[in-house]
Amino acid sequence: MENAGVSVSVRGLRKNFGSQCVLAGLDLEIRPGEVFVLMGPSGAGKSVVLRHLIGLEEPDAGEVRVGDHPVDDSIRDRFRMAMVFQSGGLLNSLTVAENVGLYLAEHRLVSRADRERLVREKLDLVGLDESVGLKLPSELSGGMRKRVAIARALTMDPQLILFDEPTSELDPLAAATVGGEIVALNRRLGVTTVVVTHDRHLAFGVGQRIGFLAEGRLLALGTPAEIRASADPLVHQFLTSAFTPPSP
Ligand SMILES: Nc1ncnc2c1ncn2[C@@H]1O[C@H](COP(=O)(O)OP(=O)(O)OP(=O)(O)O)[C@@H](O)[C@H]1O
Ligand SMILES: [Mg+2]
Structure with a gap:
């Protein structure tokens, strides 16, 4: 295993589902240790891109590399990669602490005492008190559940x-x-961070670089300032659209 902060490289990635072309030759380079945001409208294929990065999806054409190794069945033995799923993916029959320690327990990585210490440490990293560990996920607010999901991902030391x-x-x-926690963890741990979102506030708040995905490729790529200045009409529309009530 190598040290924290791996690069990601996507070249000419194409993916169809049936007759629907979702990715039409996507190129993307993510730098070691950066916070990269993949922004775009609903249905643009953002989650599909993420699934390719951890090998849950196979490209129809093109190539995905992590740390200069092709993403294949062995990639997760080579690099520690963690995904925080949209739903959080917590098990409701387990306590918060058991959820956070699940990866460590399943892989029998450490002793029970060390596991309990690591769980406390990761909960603390995401700003949750030790007592939260005794609760069930169903007893938490949505925001706390997200933090628990992040804490669990951190136990992999990704x-x-x-x-x-x-x-x-x-x-x-x-x-x-x-x-704020995503940025703080990135700074503290140096972990390469990819955030997929259609939340404009989040994208501009956390992204060091932002890629705008639509029509199967990146319509814009750059710093938040460069994205704001993009001349692409779809990007402009996405960034400026607001709800306006119909006139009476
Ligand atoms: N396994 C699959 N089988 C068939 N179609 C799929 C599959 N996965 C994704 N798609 C289709 O690919 C397109 C992109 O889906 P994706 O979930 O990546 O969008 P997204 O950008 O993440 O959207 P959202 O912001 O709503 O989460 C959608 O039209 C979706 O229906
Ligand atoms: Mg999605």
Whole structure:
């Protein structure tokens, strides 16, 4: 295993589902240790891209590499990669602490005492008190459940962490807290961080670089300032659209 912060490279990635072309030759380079945001409208294929990065989906054409190794069956033996799923993916029959320690327990990585210590440490990293560990996921707010899901991902000591819509279902304050935690963890741990979202606030709040995915490829790529200045009409529309009530 190598040290924290791996690069990700996507070249000419094509993916169809039936006759629907979702990715039409996507190119993407993610730098070691950066916070990269993949932004785009609903249905653009953002989650499909994430699934390719951890080998849950096979390209029809093109190539995905992590740390300069092709993503294949062995990639997860080579690099520690964690995904925080949109739904959080917590098991309701287990306590919060058991959920956070699940990966460590399943892989029998450490002694029970060390596992309990690591669980406390990861809960603390995401700003949750030790007492939360005794609760069931169903007893927590949506924002707390997201943090628990992040804590569980951190037990893998990941070199690459992927967040799928980390602020969906959260109120603006909770969303800002989760966004702040994503950045703080990136700074503290140096882990390459990919955030997939259609939340404009989150994208501009956390992204060092942002790629705008639509029509199967990146319509814009750059710093938040460069994305704001993009001349692409779809990007412009996405960034400026607001609800306007119909006139009476
Ligand atoms: N396993 C699958 N089988 C068939 N179609 C799929 C599959 N996975 C994704 N799709 C289709 O691919 C398109 C992109 O889906 P994806 O979930 O990646 O969108 P998204 O950008 O993540 O959207 P959202 O912001 O709503 O989460 C959608 O039209 C979806 O229906
Ligand atoms: Mg999605």
